[in-house]
Each structure stands twice: as C-alpha cells, then as structure tokens.
Amino acid sequence: MISNEEVKERRKARQINQKDRILQAGEKIFARKGFHLATLEEIARDADLAKGTIYLHFLNKADLFVSVIEKKLNILLKKIKEVVREEGPPVEKIRKVTEIHLRFLEQNKNFFKILHSLPGEHKREMEKELTERVIKKNASYLGIIQKLIEEGIKRKEIKPLNPRKLAVILVGMVHSLTINWISCNEKYSLSEDHNLAWEIFWKGARLDSFNKR
Amino acid sequence: MISNEEVKERRKARQINQKDRILQAGEKIFARKGFHLATLEEIARDADLAKGTIYLHFLNKADLFVSVIEKKLNILLKKIKEVVREEGPPVEKIRKVTEIHLRFLEQNKNFFKILHSLPGEHKREMEKELTERVIKKNASYLGIIQKLIEEGIKRKEIKPLNPRKLAVILVGMVHSLTINWISCNEKYSLSEDHNLAWEIFWKGARLDSFNKR
Amino acid sequence: MISNEEVKERRKARQINQKDRILQAGEKIFARKGFHLATLEEIARDADLAKGTIYLHFLNKADLFVSVIEKKLNILLKKIKEVVREEGPPVEKIRKVTEIHLRFLEQNKNFFKILHSLPGEHKREMEKELTERVIKKNASYLGIIQKLIEEGIKRKEIKPLNPRKLAVILVGMVHSLTINWISCNEKYSLSEDHNLAWEIFWKGARLDSFNKR
Amino acid sequence: MISNEEVKERRKARQINQKDRILQAGEKIFARKGFHLATLEEIARDADLAKGTIYLHFLNKADLFVSVIEKKLNILLKKIKEVVREEGPPVEKIRKVTEIHLRFLEQNKNFFKILHSLPGEHKREMEKELTERVIKKNASYLGIIQKLIEEGIKRKEIKPLNPRKLAVILVGMVHSLTINWISCNEKYSLSEDHNLAWEIFWKGARLDSFNKR
DNA sequence: AATGAATGAGTCTTCATTCAT
DNA sequence: GATGAATGAAGACTCATTCAT
Known part of the structure; x- marks a missing residue:
C-alpha cells in the first residue's frame, strides 16, 4: 500500500x-x-x-535557454568558489581555477558552445532581461579571477598591471583553447592544455623579482 | 555626348x-x-x-551575411600579409600583427561583433558551405600567426611549445580584450591594450635564454 | 454511526x-x-x-457554458410562469412579467452578459446542438409574451398588430435598457426603468378605444 | 505605352x-x-x-475586425447625419433615421451580426483600445437619436422623459426586430417593420396634448 | 535594372481534454 | 471520486524569397 x-x-x-x-x-x-x-x-x-x-x-523558449545556461554556470561557479575558499597563495588558486575551468569545459562542450554564442544570440527586447541575468552571472566568474589577481599584485607576486584586463586575458586564453579543441573534433585532452595556458600566463604576468619556481 | x-x-x-x-x-x-x-x-x-x-x-540572406564578413576579413588579411612580407625577425612581426589586429578591431567593432557571433549563428543545412568559407578564411589568419611562431621557435626565440596552440592563445587574448573593450562601451583605446597583450604573451612565450630586451 | x-x-x-x-x-x-x-x-x-x-x-466547456445559461433561464422562466398562471387581465400580466424580467436582470447581470453574448459566441459545428437548446429555451420566453399579447388582442385591449413582433419589441426594449444600465456601471436602479418601458409600450400598443387608465 | x-x-x-x-x-x-x-x-x-x-x-486580426465594423458604421452614420442635417421637425427626423437604420441592417445583416456580438466578444487586454474606438463610434449613433429626442421634448412634441433612455428604447426595438428577422431566415422585408416600430414608439412617446396626426 | 506587393512555410504558444494515480 | 500532469491540435504572425511590372 x-x-x-x-x-x-x-x-x-x-x-x-x-x-x-x-x-x-x-x-x-x-x-x-x-x-x-x-x-x-x-x-x-x-x-x-x-x-x-x-x-x-x-515560461517560454528564452526562459528555457537561460535556464540551461544558468544551471551549468551555477555548477561551475560552485566548484570555483570552493577553490577560492581554500587556504593558499592566490596565484596557486588562479592556477587551480583555470584547471577546473578547462576540465569543466571539456566535460560540457555543449554548454560552452551556447555560452560562447550568447553575445551573438541577440534577443527580442522583451527577452533581454533574461539574458541580462546570465551575462551578470557569467561576469561574476571574471570578477573572481580579478580579485585573485588583485591579491597576487598586493602580495608582489604578480606585476602591477590592470587586474581586470589580466583576468580578461586569462579567460580569453582558456576560451580560445576550448574553441580550438572543439574545432579539432576534441581529438586531444583539453584539460592538458591547462599547463600551456598557465605557463604563458604565469611567466608573462609574474613579477620578475618574485622567486621563480 | x-x-x-x-x-x-x-x-x-x-x-x-x-x-x-x-x-x-x-x-x-x-x-x-x-x-x-x-x-x-x-x-x-x-x-x-x-x-x-x-x-x-x-544569393540570399546567408550569402549577404557571409559576404559582409569576408569583405572585412579580406581587408584585415591583406594588411597582415603586408607585415609578414616585410624584412625582420618573426617575433617582431608577431608583435606588429597583433597591433594591427587590435587597431583593426577597434575601428571595426561592428565587424567584430558579427565575427564573434558566427559560431552561434548556425545556419540551415544548405547554408553551411557558406559558413565554411568564412571559417576557413578566419583560420588562415591563425595559420599566419602559427607560421611566424614556428619560425620564432626555429630561431630559438620562442619556446618549443605547440605553435598552433600558442597562436590560439595569442588570438584568444586579443579577442577577449576586444570583448572587454566593447562591454565597457569602448571607453578607452583598444589599441593601447596591445602593449599589455604583448607583454604577457612575449614574456610568457620567449625562450628564457633569449636575449631579454 | x-x-x-x-x-x-x-x-x-x-x-x-x-x-x-x-x-x-x-x-x-x-x-x-x-x-x-x-x-x-x-x-x-x-x-x-x-x-x-x-x-x-x-461534457465539456460548451456544455458548462450552456448549463450556466440554462440554470438561470429556468429560474427566470419559473418565476414568469407563476405570474402567467395567476388570475387577471393579460395586459396586467405582461406588465408584471416585464417587471420581473427587469428585476431579474438587475440581480443577475452576469447572466445577462452571457446571454447577450450568445449569438456572437459561435461554437464549433459539433456544439451547435447545445446552443440550440438554449436558444429554444430563450425563445420560449418570447412565446409566453406573445401568447399574452394574443390574448390582449382578442380581448380588444391591444391593437391587432403582429403579436410576435410586439413581443419582440417589448423584449428588445427591456434588453436595451439593461445594456444601457450596465454600460452606465449600474449607477441607477434598473427595475425602476420598468415604468418607462411600460409607459412606451402600453401607450403605443393599446387599442385607442380601450378604456385609458 | x-x-x-x-x-x-x-x-x-x-x-x-x-x-x-x-x-x-x-x-x-x-x-x-x-x-x-x-x-x-x-x-x-x-x-x-x-x-x-x-x-x-x-495590423492584426483585431485591427481587421474593428476595421470591418468601422467601415460599415461610417457608412451608416454618414447616411444618418445627412437626414439630421435636413430641414424639418425632429420627430420626423427620428422616424426617417429609424427607417434608414432598419433598411441598412436589412442590407447588411452580416455587419449587424458582428455589431451585436461586439459586447460579448471580449478581447485580450491589448486589443481593448481597438474595441473602445468602435464602441464610441457606435455610441455616437445613440447620441444622435438622443439629441433629436431632446429637441422634440423642447418643442413639446415628445413627453419630458429621460431622452437618453428613450433613445435606448428606440434602438433596442430596432435591434430586436432585426434579430427576429434574422432568426426567421429573413423571410419578410425588415424595413417594413419600420412602421410597426414607429407606431409603438411614437404613440408611446408623444406628448398626449400634441396635435395627433 | 529596380521595385515592392504577394506569398506561405515555419514556430511559438495556449488550453481543452484525457487519464494514471 | 478527485486530481492535475501531460498532451497535441490549432492558429496568429513574421519574413525570406519570388516575380510581375
């Protein structure tokens, strides 16, 4: 019964x-x-x-679209925030975040395709507020990286460059590598590219006087 | 008469x-x-x-769309090929190409918006060949950078990393900076970002033993 | 239990x-x-x-719609038939019926709105029989008035005009006054209009030789 | 050429x-x-x-609907206004207007069906302003009759009753006769009913002391 | 050549109706 | 009996494309 x-x-x-x-x-x-x-x-x-x-x-097609993105974005952001909360130097956190980001994109390439097409997918006026919501959430990821970079600069580990733009550059590298991976039909492991991205970014952004590992 | x-x-x-x-x-x-x-x-x-x-x-809407992109892409490619044909070290050429690229995007943000939306703007099956055309042309830009990097590696100026991916990273930085510039309502000069992008890329990618400027 | x-x-x-x-x-x-x-x-x-x-x-939406109307119509018809069964001159009965009708509409304006919308609310072919039912019932009201008028004519109280059309005219006056009352947001008492309607109808329809009150 | x-x-x-x-x-x-x-x-x-x-x-379905009504209503109103502009006693004008009205409905029963269903055809919020327009125009017809009646009262030809309601009653008679005519499958000439309607209305509404024709 | 009126395929959205629980 | 989740038919509206002028 x-x-x-x-x-x-x-x-x-x-x-x-x-x-x-x-x-x-x-x-x-x-x-x-x-x-x-x-x-x-x-x-x-x-x-x-x-x-x-x-x-x-x-509610409608646009709501479904936004919900699809938000759901994934929430998962990614949660993972990233966990790393940020951990103990350790900001530079190391940035490295880890980048690693997680790439691994996530590797496992969610559908999501990435949608996210990347977002700015191009213009919506009718009435659907803009929905898109707004997602764009903000997406931007919050950039904000996290930026804060970590600011901290790194304060600790004299990263060059005193514009932290916002450094974050933009790092994320740009990650996205570009993902696009390349997809256009190569995912024939290699995307998360392995993490080392390459980090090598370039870290060598390029670290303060020269900082103790080189 | x-x-x-x-x-x-x-x-x-x-x-x-x-x-x-x-x-x-x-x-x-x-x-x-x-x-x-x-x-x-x-x-x-x-x-x-x-x-x-x-x-x-x-032919139709898609053809016009692709033609808009191609026309601009041709102009950009022409400028870039001019630089490549000049005498000088490949690294310097890469720097110049990056500079030209950013300046071009600054002056053609409409075009950039369209280009960036391209992957999202899926076409009906019969229109795919049109999109192919553009994607190939766009890829040829990447190929140019890649060749320059390969040369740089040969000349021991750049680390012997995957040249294709290094090119991907550099282009990703440029695009990402452009997106940021647009999302900030173009309140600053995008071509000035060239120095930043170059700083990171060059410091990150140069062979450490290579004579530092 | x-x-x-x-x-x-x-x-x-x-x-x-x-x-x-x-x-x-x-x-x-x-x-x-x-x-x-x-x-x-x-x-x-x-x-x-x-x-x-x-x-x-x-059975379905249309059945509910028709049932709503029928229920009310039955109540009205019952009241009216009671008056008709009473003793007295037909002309007096007509006056009373008109009075009851207006008072009923005043107290059931929801119902009136539906009833009045009936001709416009065309149904799909299969639902026509339902509507038929109501239209017939509604017509039976007209028939009652008609019969009273016929009697009035026989008794030389009413002019020997087409009794059906006289009934139509009387009912039309009542409905029209109700519409007016609703469109004025029911700011006055509809049943008071009964005197006016009766004045016009009676003065207009009575046989001139008939003893004037 | x-x-x-x-x-x-x-x-x-x-x-x-x-x-x-x-x-x-x-x-x-x-x-x-x-x-x-x-x-x-x-x-x-x-x-x-x-x-x-x-x-x-x-613009859309509602606009077409309203336009259908407006077009016809304009024709009717034009005819009626012509009569009103003529010389002569108001009572005679009312008679003529009623005659024209019935003749028009006889020749435009489709239009009448739509017009009569108007209050029942509730519209979605956004379409209300369109309906508003028609209802106003329709009301202007009532206003014309009302004015004529007011004049008739002033001239002591019509009883000093509420002119608005007298107009409502007259129009109600006309409409009701039209409905009856349609429900009888138009087997007789509707415009002939004009005499009947006028007989009732005029005998009912004229000032008794007024010179009877 | 240039036009823009006419077309009708394509899609979101609503809601009466059904039926498993 | 009562429920309300699930269905899918139906229809307004848009816009790329065609073609007569």
Missing part, C-alpha cells in the same frame, strides 16, 4: 527528472542549432515529451 | 556602389541584431534600396 | 454542491471574459476544484 | 480593391463564426489571397 505522501514525492521526483531531461535536451539542441534555429518541437522530441510539457516548467 | 563605353562604366560603378551600400548596411544591422533578428527589409531600408535589389547582388 | 443511506446522500449533497460551485464560477468567469477567453483552469480555480473535476459534471 | 504614373495608379487601385476584398471576407467570416472562431486563414482564402497579405493592410 502506497501512502499519499509517497505518491506526492514520487510525482515530484518524476517532475524534477522531467525538468532535467528538458534542460539536457535544451543544452544539446541549443548547442547544435543556436537559440533561433532550435525549435521547442525538437527539444521536446529529444526529451521524449510533448511540446506543451515544456511550458509546465519554463 | 556620352559614349557607350562610358554608360556601361557608370552603370557598373553604380552597381558597385550599390553592392557596397548593401554590405555596409548589412554590417551595421547584423552587428546590431544578429543574423536571425536582422531583416532584409531593414537592411534594404538602411541601404536606401528596395528589398528585391539585394537579390541582384547576393 | 452513519447509515449507508446517509453516506450516499452526503456524497450526493457534496456533488450537487460541487456542481453548483462550478456553475457559479462559470457564470462569473464567462461573464467577465466571454466563452473563448474564459479558461477551465480559471473556472476550476474560482470553484476551488481541480480542472478534471469539471468533466465529472459536464 | 504606359506611363510611370499610370502604373502607380493601377497598383494603388488594385490595392484598394484588395483591401476591400479582405474587409468583405472579414465581414462574412466574422459574422459567421465570431471573432475567436474566425481564422485569418479562412478569411484570406475567402478573399482569394495569402494569409500574409492581410498583414499588408491590417
């Missing part, structure tokens, strides 16, 4: 599962076709659901 | 002029709205032409 | 109560939004029930 | 013709199905045009 409570819990579990399936299908299709060419029809089919069901979980 | 020759030439001139106006309007509108949200109606209006006229010069 | 009988009765009572709540909610929402813009979702919410429950009592 | 001017004029003429065909198709289909059940697809088919063409002439 199944209690009423249990029934409700099962339903809820199924729903969460369903929402997740939609998000996954969304990630896949949006990555493959971009926002405009992806159709809810196709996403629903991929999630093995009816079109209308998507609207039980999301 | 106007000769037959002259009439033909004038016509041709007008047509070229017309085509150029469409390309310029396309650059503007595509940059503002992205591929899918830009309408031929609006582009035609901006070019002060009728919608149908666009089809006298371009 | 509750008897089996009692349990059944309670259930039935609850059901009737439920059905009535749906009818009331329907009256409210249909009046506010019209047939097409009213949603079963909203009606269910207003009746504090689940959407599916409506289908335990009604 | 056809001049450029001529080409333009022909085009314009064709367009006006086209717009009119859409309006006529709209009148027909809206009358048959009501606002919500009428589809642009069907209207376009009936006008022998493609769906998209409707949008070259009207």
Whole structure:
C-alpha cells in the first residue's frame, strides 16, 4: 500500500527528472542549432515529451535557454568558489581555477558552445532581461579571477598591471583553447592544455623579482 | 555626348556602389541584431534600396551575411600579409600583427561583433558551405600567426611549445580584450591594450635564454 | 454511526454542491471574459476544484457554458410562469412579467452578459446542438409574451398588430435598457426603468378605444 | 505605352480593391463564426489571397475586425447625419433615421451580426483600445437619436422623459426586430417593420396634448 | 535594372481534454 | 471520486524569397 505522501514525492521526483531531461535536451539542441534555429518541437522530441510539457516548467523558449545556461554556470561557479575558499597563495588558486575551468569545459562542450554564442544570440527586447541575468552571472566568474589577481599584485607576486584586463586575458586564453579543441573534433585532452595556458600566463604576468619556481 | 563605353562604366560603378551600400548596411544591422533578428527589409531600408535589389547582388540572406564578413576579413588579411612580407625577425612581426589586429578591431567593432557571433549563428543545412568559407578564411589568419611562431621557435626565440596552440592563445587574448573593450562601451583605446597583450604573451612565450630586451 | 443511506446522500449533497460551485464560477468567469477567453483552469480555480473535476459534471466547456445559461433561464422562466398562471387581465400580466424580467436582470447581470453574448459566441459545428437548446429555451420566453399579447388582442385591449413582433419589441426594449444600465456601471436602479418601458409600450400598443387608465 | 504614373495608379487601385476584398471576407467570416472562431486563414482564402497579405493592410486580426465594423458604421452614420442635417421637425427626423437604420441592417445583416456580438466578444487586454474606438463610434449613433429626442421634448412634441433612455428604447426595438428577422431566415422585408416600430414608439412617446396626426 | 506587393512555410504558444494515480 | 500532469491540435504572425511590372 502506497501512502499519499509517497505518491506526492514520487510525482515530484518524476517532475524534477522531467525538468532535467528538458534542460539536457535544451543544452544539446541549443548547442547544435543556436537559440533561433532550435525549435521547442525538437527539444521536446529529444526529451521524449510533448511540446506543451515544456511550458509546465519554463515560461517560454528564452526562459528555457537561460535556464540551461544558468544551471551549468551555477555548477561551475560552485566548484570555483570552493577553490577560492581554500587556504593558499592566490596565484596557486588562479592556477587551480583555470584547471577546473578547462576540465569543466571539456566535460560540457555543449554548454560552452551556447555560452560562447550568447553575445551573438541577440534577443527580442522583451527577452533581454533574461539574458541580462546570465551575462551578470557569467561576469561574476571574471570578477573572481580579478580579485585573485588583485591579491597576487598586493602580495608582489604578480606585476602591477590592470587586474581586470589580466583576468580578461586569462579567460580569453582558456576560451580560445576550448574553441580550438572543439574545432579539432576534441581529438586531444583539453584539460592538458591547462599547463600551456598557465605557463604563458604565469611567466608573462609574474613579477620578475618574485622567486621563480 | 556620352559614349557607350562610358554608360556601361557608370552603370557598373553604380552597381558597385550599390553592392557596397548593401554590405555596409548589412554590417551595421547584423552587428546590431544578429543574423536571425536582422531583416532584409531593414537592411534594404538602411541601404536606401528596395528589398528585391539585394537579390541582384547576393544569393540570399546567408550569402549577404557571409559576404559582409569576408569583405572585412579580406581587408584585415591583406594588411597582415603586408607585415609578414616585410624584412625582420618573426617575433617582431608577431608583435606588429597583433597591433594591427587590435587597431583593426577597434575601428571595426561592428565587424567584430558579427565575427564573434558566427559560431552561434548556425545556419540551415544548405547554408553551411557558406559558413565554411568564412571559417576557413578566419583560420588562415591563425595559420599566419602559427607560421611566424614556428619560425620564432626555429630561431630559438620562442619556446618549443605547440605553435598552433600558442597562436590560439595569442588570438584568444586579443579577442577577449576586444570583448572587454566593447562591454565597457569602448571607453578607452583598444589599441593601447596591445602593449599589455604583448607583454604577457612575449614574456610568457620567449625562450628564457633569449636575449631579454 | 452513519447509515449507508446517509453516506450516499452526503456524497450526493457534496456533488450537487460541487456542481453548483462550478456553475457559479462559470457564470462569473464567462461573464467577465466571454466563452473563448474564459479558461477551465480559471473556472476550476474560482470553484476551488481541480480542472478534471469539471468533466465529472459536464461534457465539456460548451456544455458548462450552456448549463450556466440554462440554470438561470429556468429560474427566470419559473418565476414568469407563476405570474402567467395567476388570475387577471393579460395586459396586467405582461406588465408584471416585464417587471420581473427587469428585476431579474438587475440581480443577475452576469447572466445577462452571457446571454447577450450568445449569438456572437459561435461554437464549433459539433456544439451547435447545445446552443440550440438554449436558444429554444430563450425563445420560449418570447412565446409566453406573445401568447399574452394574443390574448390582449382578442380581448380588444391591444391593437391587432403582429403579436410576435410586439413581443419582440417589448423584449428588445427591456434588453436595451439593461445594456444601457450596465454600460452606465449600474449607477441607477434598473427595475425602476420598468415604468418607462411600460409607459412606451402600453401607450403605443393599446387599442385607442380601450378604456385609458 | 504606359506611363510611370499610370502604373502607380493601377497598383494603388488594385490595392484598394484588395483591401476591400479582405474587409468583405472579414465581414462574412466574422459574422459567421465570431471573432475567436474566425481564422485569418479562412478569411484570406475567402478573399482569394495569402494569409500574409492581410498583414499588408491590417495590423492584426483585431485591427481587421474593428476595421470591418468601422467601415460599415461610417457608412451608416454618414447616411444618418445627412437626414439630421435636413430641414424639418425632429420627430420626423427620428422616424426617417429609424427607417434608414432598419433598411441598412436589412442590407447588411452580416455587419449587424458582428455589431451585436461586439459586447460579448471580449478581447485580450491589448486589443481593448481597438474595441473602445468602435464602441464610441457606435455610441455616437445613440447620441444622435438622443439629441433629436431632446429637441422634440423642447418643442413639446415628445413627453419630458429621460431622452437618453428613450433613445435606448428606440434602438433596442430596432435591434430586436432585426434579430427576429434574422432568426426567421429573413423571410419578410425588415424595413417594413419600420412602421410597426414607429407606431409603438411614437404613440408611446408623444406628448398626449400634441396635435395627433 | 529596380521595385515592392504577394506569398506561405515555419514556430511559438495556449488550453481543452484525457487519464494514471 | 478527485486530481492535475501531460498532451497535441490549432492558429496568429513574421519574413525570406519570388516575380510581375
């Protein structure tokens, strides 16, 4: 005999599962076709659901799109914030964050494709606020790197250059390597590129007087 | 009295002029709205032409889009190839190329916006070959940098790292700085960032034993 | 201890109560939004029930719509038939019926709004029979007035004009006054208009030779 | 040889013709199905045009709907205003206006069906302003009758009753007769009913002391 | 050559209805 | 009985593309 409570819990579990399936299908299709060419029809089919069901979980196409990104971005940010909270010198943290970032992109290339297409995927006026939300969240990642760099500069480990731009450069390197990896059909391990990126950035940005390892 | 020759030439001139106006309007509108949200109606209006006229010069919307990019890319590539043909050490050429690249992006931010949106602007199957064309041309820029780096490595000026990836990293830095510049509403001179990018890249990539300036 | 009988009765009572709540909610929402813009979702919410429950009592949306009207129409017809059964001259009965009609509309403006929208709320082919039902019932009201007028003519109290059309005219006056009352935001007492309607109709329709009051 | 001017004029003429065909198709289909059940697809088919063409002439479905009504209403109002401008006693004008009104409805029953369904055809919030426009125009007809009645009262030809409500009653009679005529499948001449309506209204509303004709 | 009116395929979104629980 | 999650049919609207003038 199944209690009423249990029934409700099962339903809820199924729903969460369903929402997740939609998000996954969304990630896949949006990555493959971009926002405009992806159709809810196709996403629903991929999630093995009816079109209308998507609207039980999301306001509209744009909301689904943003939710797909936000979900992944939250996971990445959580991982990164964990590293930042650890003890240790900021430079080491930056290295670790870069490593995590690349590993995450390697495992979530669909997400990366969507994220990278974000600025190009112009939205209709009414959908802008949604995009805004994601762009802010994305920017917060840059802010974390920037803070670590500022600390590194304070500790005389990093050259006193514009910390914002140094962060921009580091992230740019990571993204560019990811694009290259994807355009090579992921024939090598992206996270291994971490050493290369770090070599260039660290040798380039460290304060020359700082004790070289 | 106007000769037959002259009439033909004038016509041709007008047509070229017309085509150029469409390309310029396309650059503007595509940059503002992205591929899918830009309408031929609006582009035609901006070019002060009728919608149908666009089809006298371009196959379709995608062709116009790609042509807008190609035209600019050709200009950039021409400038860069000039530098490459000059005498001098490859490292210096790389520096110059980077400088030219940033200056070009500063003066053509519309173009950059479109270029950056390219991976996201997926096309329908039949239009893929068009996009291919641009991606190849864009890649040829990367190839130039790569060759210069290979030479630098041969001359023991640059560390014997993967030249392709070093090129990727350098271009990634440039793009990332450009994105940052645009997201700051272009409040500073982008070409000044050239020094920063070069500082990081060069300090990071030069062979330590190489004579430091 | 509750008897089996009692349990059944309670259930039935609850059901009737439920059905009535749906009818009331329907009256409210249909009046506010019209047939097409009213949603079963909203009606269910207003009746504090689940959407599916409506289908335990009604065939479909159209059936509910028609039932809402029929229920009210039955109440009105019952009241009117009572008056008709009374002793007295037909002309006096007509006056009373008109009075009751206006008072009823005053107290049931939701219903009136729905009724008046009926001709405009065209149904899909398969739902026509439902609408037929209501239209017939509505017509039966007209028939009652007509019969009274016929009698009045026979008794030489009313001019020997087309009794059907006289009935149509009288009902038209009543409806028109009601529309006016609603469009004035019900700022006055509608049933007071009864005197005016009667004055015009009676003075206009009475046989001149008939003893003037 | 056809001049450029001529080409333009022909085009314009064709367009006006086209717009009119859409309006006529709209009148027909809206009358048959009501606002919500009428589809642009069907209207376009009936006008022998493609769906998209409707949008070259009207903003959207609601705009077409309102335009259908407005067009007819303008014609009716024009006719009525002509009568009002004539010389003569107000009572006679009212009689004439009523006659014109009935004749117009007889010849435009589609229009009448739409007009009568108007209050029931609730619109979405954004479409309300459109409906507003029509309701006002429709009300202006009532205003004209009201003014004539006021004059009649001043001239001691009509009883000093509420002129607004007298107008409401007269219009209600006319509408009700029209509904009856339609529900009888238009088997008789509606404009003949004019005499009946006038008989009732005039005998009912005239000041008893006024010289009886 | 140049135009822009006409087209109709394509897609988001809503909501009555069903049915497993 | 009662629920409300899931469905999918239906329709307004947009816009690239065509073609008569």
